[in-house]
Amino acid sequence: MKHEFTVTSILEDARKKHDALMVLVEQNASVPFLYMDRDENIRDVLYHLYGWHQILSDLMTKNPIPPIELRPGYTWKNLTELNYKIKKEAESYTLHEVKHLFNQSHNHWMSKIAQLFDHTLNAAGLYPFTAPSNLGEFIHECMGGHYQWAIQTIEFHLGDPYLRPLLEGFKSLPEVEAIVLGGSRGKQQGDHLSDYDIYVYATKPIDVEERRRIIGPHVSLMEYNHQFFETEDDGVLNNGIGIEFIYRNLDDFKAMMERLFNGQVNRGYSTCFLDNLLTTKIIYDKKRAYKSLQDTYRFIDKAALYQQVIRQNIPLLYGTQPNYFDQIVKAVKRQDIIAVNHRLTEYFSLFFDTLFAINQINHPGEKRMLEKALSLPKQPKELEKTVGKVFDNITSGDFLKDLEQLTLDLIKLTK
Structure with missing residues (x-):
C-alpha cells in the first residue's frame, strides 16, 4: 500500500x-x-x-x-x-x-x-x-x-574525533600520497561491529617503527605488519572500535585498474577493487591523484567489463567440464563434506559475481552478499529460499535440483 x-x-x-x-x-x-x-x-x-x-x-x-x-x-x-x-x-x-x-x-x-x-x-x-x-x-x-x-x-x-589526531601523523609523512576510508564504514553501511578500514597510499613502504610511533598512542591493541593479504596493521582504537591500516602503492593500484579494464579479470571477485576505489571516502589526497583516479573510473563505460565477467564465469558454473555444479554433485554423492563446502564456496563466489555484473553493479565484497543481492532489480527466482536450502544440510543432496534451477535462471538473466 x-x-x-x-x-x-x-x-x-x-x-x-x-x-x-x-x-x-x-x-x-x-x-x-x-x-x-x-x-x-x-x-x-x-x-x-x-x-x-x-x-x-x-x-x-x-x-x-x-x-x-x-x-x-x-x-x-x-x-x-x-x-x-x-x-x-x-x-x-x-x-x-x-x-x-x-x-x-x-x-x-x-x-x-x-x-x-x-x-x-x-x-x-x-x-x-x-x-x-x-x-x-x-x-x-x-x-x-x-x-x-x-x-x-x-x-x-x-567523522570520528578519535581518528583525527591519529591520521594527522600519517599526513605528515612525505611519502604518503593519500589516505582513504573503505569497507562498510566507507560506504556508510557500517554497524557497531564494523571496523575502520584505512588505506594508506605511499610512494615507498612506511617503516614499521614509524607506524608504531604514529598509531600506538591512539589504540588499546595493535598487531603490526600482518602480511596475510596485504601489508596491514590491525587492532582496536581507544574508543573500542576496531581499525585496520592497509598499506598500498598508488601506482600499483592504478596498474591494477588498467589490467582490469584490459581484460585481466579475477574470477569470483572481479570488480571488488573497482568497488573499493569508487566507494572509499578521501581523508587526505596530497596532489588529488586519488580523486583523479576515482573520477577516471567513475564515469568510464563499464558495460564491456560486466559482459566479460559474465562470459568468464558462466561456463565455470554450469554446462562445461569441469564446472562447479557437477563437482558439487560428485562431492555430495561421495558424502565428502569438506569438498562440498569447498565447491559451494567457489560456486557462490562466481554466482554472485555474475549476478552483480548482470545488474551492472560492481562486486561489493563478501559481507552481507545475499542481503545485497536480494535488493537487485534482476535476480533469479527463489534465490533466498534456495540458498537457505543449500546450507540447511549440505551433504543431503536435497538441494541439488533447486540449485540447478537457480543456475539456469541465472543464465536466463544473461540473455
Missing part, C-alpha cells in the same frame, strides 16, 4: 528537518570534513539541496512527459554525472552565500506546498515526471527526505 501524503505532513517534516539541519550547520560551519566524497564540505551539501529545489521547480513548471530530462542533457540514467555537475557549481559560492540561497529556496517551497491540495499530492499520473511514484513522494524526497540525507551526510563526514 502506497503512503498517503498530506500537505500538513510534508510541511511539518520539512520544517522539523530544516531546523535540525541548520542547527548542525551553525555548530560545525568552521569544522572541515574528515572524509571527502562527492561533497567536500557543508557548502557542497547545502548547494546540492538547493540544486534539487531548482530541478523540482523546473519539472513542476514544465510537467514534461517521458523521457524526462532533469536538466538539459541529464536523465535518471546519468544521475551521478548530474550530481557532480551540481557539486561543481557549488564551488563558485561561499558557505554564507549558499546558506542564503538554500533558505530562500526552502521558504519558497514551503509557501508553494501550502497552496497544494492533498489529492494533488497522491494522484497517479497527474505529473508524469514522478512515475512510478506521485507528486507527494517526489516533493518529500526534495524536502524533508533530502534534508535528512544532508544531516546524516554531514554527521558522517565530520
Whole structure:
C-alpha cells in the first residue's frame, strides 16, 4: 500500500528537518570534513539541496512527459554525472552565500506546498515526471527526505574525533600520497561491529617503527605488519572500535585498474577493487591523484567489463567440464563434506559475481552478499529460499535440483 501524503505532513517534516539541519550547520560551519566524497564540505551539501529545489521547480513548471530530462542533457540514467555537475557549481559560492540561497529556496517551497491540495499530492499520473511514484513522494524526497540525507551526510563526514589526531601523523609523512576510508564504514553501511578500514597510499613502504610511533598512542591493541593479504596493521582504537591500516602503492593500484579494464579479470571477485576505489571516502589526497583516479573510473563505460565477467564465469558454473555444479554433485554423492563446502564456496563466489555484473553493479565484497543481492532489480527466482536450502544440510543432496534451477535462471538473466 502506497503512503498517503498530506500537505500538513510534508510541511511539518520539512520544517522539523530544516531546523535540525541548520542547527548542525551553525555548530560545525568552521569544522572541515574528515572524509571527502562527492561533497567536500557543508557548502557542497547545502548547494546540492538547493540544486534539487531548482530541478523540482523546473519539472513542476514544465510537467514534461517521458523521457524526462532533469536538466538539459541529464536523465535518471546519468544521475551521478548530474550530481557532480551540481557539486561543481557549488564551488563558485561561499558557505554564507549558499546558506542564503538554500533558505530562500526552502521558504519558497514551503509557501508553494501550502497552496497544494492533498489529492494533488497522491494522484497517479497527474505529473508524469514522478512515475512510478506521485507528486507527494517526489516533493518529500526534495524536502524533508533530502534534508535528512544532508544531516546524516554531514554527521558522517565530520567523522570520528578519535581518528583525527591519529591520521594527522600519517599526513605528515612525505611519502604518503593519500589516505582513504573503505569497507562498510566507507560506504556508510557500517554497524557497531564494523571496523575502520584505512588505506594508506605511499610512494615507498612506511617503516614499521614509524607506524608504531604514529598509531600506538591512539589504540588499546595493535598487531603490526600482518602480511596475510596485504601489508596491514590491525587492532582496536581507544574508543573500542576496531581499525585496520592497509598499506598500498598508488601506482600499483592504478596498474591494477588498467589490467582490469584490459581484460585481466579475477574470477569470483572481479570488480571488488573497482568497488573499493569508487566507494572509499578521501581523508587526505596530497596532489588529488586519488580523486583523479576515482573520477577516471567513475564515469568510464563499464558495460564491456560486466559482459566479460559474465562470459568468464558462466561456463565455470554450469554446462562445461569441469564446472562447479557437477563437482558439487560428485562431492555430495561421495558424502565428502569438506569438498562440498569447498565447491559451494567457489560456486557462490562466481554466482554472485555474475549476478552483480548482470545488474551492472560492481562486486561489493563478501559481507552481507545475499542481503545485497536480494535488493537487485534482476535476480533469479527463489534465490533466498534456495540458498537457505543449500546450507540447511549440505551433504543431503536435497538441494541439488533447486540449485540447478537457480543456475539456469541465472543464465536466463544473461540473455
